[in-house]
Amino acid sequence: xxxxxxxxxxxxxxxxxxxxxxxxxxxxxxxxxxxxxxxxxxxxxxxxxxxxxxxxxxxxxxxxxxxxxxxxxxxxxxxxxxxxxxxxxxxxxxxxxxxxxxxxxxxxxxxxxxxxxxxxxxxxxxxxxxxxxxxxxxxxxxxxxxxxxxxxxxxxxxxxxxxxxxxxxxxxxxxxxxxxxxxxxxxxxxxxxxxxxxxxxxxxxxxxxxxxxxxxxxxxxxxxxxxxxxxxxxxxxxxxxxxxxxxxxxxxxxxxxxxxxxxxxxxxxxxxxxxxxxxxxxxxxxxxxxxxxxxxxxxxxxxxxxxxxxxxxxxxxx
Numbered sequence: 001x002x003x004x005x006x007x008x009x010x011x012x013x014x015x016x017x018x019x020x021x022x023x024x025x026x027x028x029x030x031x032x033x034x035x036x037x038x039x040x041x042x043x044x045x046x047x048x049x050x051x052x053x054x055x056x057x058x059x060x061x062x063x064x065x066x067x068x069x070x071x072x073x074x075x076x077x078x079x080x081x082x083x084x085x086x087x088x089x090x091x092x093x094x095x096x097x098x099x100x101x102x103x104x105x106x107x108x109x110x111x112x113x114x115x116x117x118x119x120x121x122x123x124x125x126x127x128x129x130x131x132x133x134x135x136x137x138x139x140x141x142x143x144x145x146x147x148x149x150x151x152x153x154x155x156x157x158x159x160x161x162x163x164x165x166x167x168x169x170x171x172x173x174x175x176x177x178x179x180x181x182x183x184x185x186x187x188x189x190x191x192x193x194x195x196x197x198x199x200x201x202x203x204x205x206x207x208x209x210x211x212x213x214x215x216x217x218x219x220x221x222x223x224x225x226x227x228x229x230x231x232x233x234x235x236x237x238x239x240x241x242x243x244x245x246x247x248x249x250x251x252x253x254x255x256x257x258x259x260x261x262x263x264x265x266x267x268x269x270x271x272x273x274x275x276x277x278x279x280x281x282x283x284x285x286x287x288x289x290x291x292x293x294x295x296x297x298x299x300x301x302x303x304x305x306x307x308x309x310x311x312x313x314x315x316x317x318x
Contacts, residue, residue: 054227054300055297059292061215061216061292062209062214063281065208066206069176072096072170074097074100074101074195074196075193075195076192076195077191080095087184093177093184096173104170105167111164114160115153115157122149125149176204182207184205186205187205210284210289210290210291213282214263214280215279215282216279224269244299250288251294260280280297
């Protein structure tokens, strides 16, 4: 026979406190641990030659740019390129009606041949009179007349020759060709348009040469003085200055991947800005650069042989 023991409220409370004390005795106590010592990175300085640079900003400009204009009046007969084409020097781009100028060439040739025949006859008359004068078979007056006729015929011939050259020149102007290798802009006229009239020449299009290409930039007065001192130190001549390398970087470039050389430096400093204008030239056969672009410019000025170098991180402080 099992008896049921009754537990009163005081007994239950005592058991609960005993359990809490037992649990608290099992927890780990919080103790303070000191932080580890800081890690120190050590790097040895490096000694090597370092190039000092002059930094500037500039803009690209075309080495050649020209408006193609109508030098004779007439209707545009043909346009022989597509807008934006790259063309070689001498490529015919526009044809202005040629027939009127071709007829003028034919007319001028006929006049020149007639004048040449007249001169030939006048020259023969002069020579005949000159041969007869010593024997008394002619008079001085006749010789003078023959001389005047010969000189007049010579003048007429010279005028006819000049007229023929002008007619041929005008005829050549009916074909508008590229004056140099370059890219031709969009046409400003259409086929059938009448051009070349009036006092202002009609612009047909523009051609731009982009290879090689110029880079214009400015150097402040302090850098000019420093560079001139370095030039005197090296004993460089004006011709050797053109061999000074120039490095160019576009806005999207890392560093300065494009290289050229100094091409021009102004003979005076602009008093209003305190800067000197300079120009570089560089190859642009892949047409990476277009005229008018903003660029970064770097020019080596001097080399320090034994420079002491440390990592950039060593220059920071906490």
